[in-house]
């Protein structure tokens with residue numbers, strides 16, 4: 394059994410920042426890195442809006458820097474996931490995928506959110522064979538190809554504009570006649586020479602052969618007309634699902650599945666805090682995630698001070 398003052402579950406700007414603050418407060422944090430160390434920023438290219446980098450910084454480098462900073466102060470990283478959490482006792486018990494257990498005085502949950510899929514038949518088995526939820530990871534493979542992106546929010550537009558750097562043509566399929574994306578993001582695609590928006594359209598079926606995806610069966614929601622659109626790639630840009638399955642409903646979630654926090658990073662369980670996208674359906678920025686990671690560390694330290702160790 395590993396014993397610690399604080400276990401930080403998940404790494405991204407929130408988890409790493411929490412780790413930096415906890416480590417500097419001498420709490421010797423154990424950080425569970427999970428399957429995607431560094432989180433969503435490791436799949437982006439340049440981050441231009443993180444303060445302190447006037448010329449921008451690459452997402453993976455920013456994450457590596459944060460990790461090294463936490464390590465410098467004594468944070469310990471484990472390359473495993475939390476699969477179960479027992480939060481109705483103190484110390485809290487976290488079961489790890491590698492079979493070990495952690496006994497923690499406080500817990501910081503910063504597991505982020507993962508891309509949503511449409512739930513179409515064969516969608517998951519076609520990942521890597523024409524279906525993707527990460528343009529920055531896979532866009533390069535679609536040089537001079539035709540791709541379709543689903544969604545009408547900022548994520549979809551970001552995916553579409555990124556893909557347009559490689560693909561010969563990008564179609565954005567949106568289920569309504571109005572984009573949800575912010576106005577500045579919308580400006581990026583209106584009049585983009587390589588991007589066309591297909592309005593009022595839903596995807597009903599993925600068409601494929603043994604080479605992978607080759608088309609989408611779509612339906613116009615107004616006319617109910619269905620057509621098959623030829624495509625080499627299909628990218629999901631329909632939002633993200635917070636990663637909370639391992640909590641098994643012990644923590645209060647909102648109707649979209651995000652952890653409900655109050656007074657900054659506090660969950661409904663004293664001693665358990667949440668930071669970053671797992672509790673933020675709105676801002677979802679690296680800097681806001683980092684800020685909430687800092688708050689969760691300070692609250693965890695305060696909690697230990699007030700309640701002592703058990």
Ligand code: NDP
Nearest residue numbers: 544545546547548549551568569573630631632633675677
């Ligand atoms: P959003 O929830 O904002 O948008 C999701 C989009 O996908 C909507 O247009 C929605 O359609 C569509 N959609 C959802 N489910 C389905 C479905 N089953 N079938 C078809 N379409 C579907 O998620 P985002 O990930 O785009 O953005 C989330 C937050 O992150 C926002 O606050 C955004 O501003 C922020 N963000 C900011 C970025 C930036 O500033 N660079 C980049 C990415 C995200 P409908 O509109 O009809 O509901």
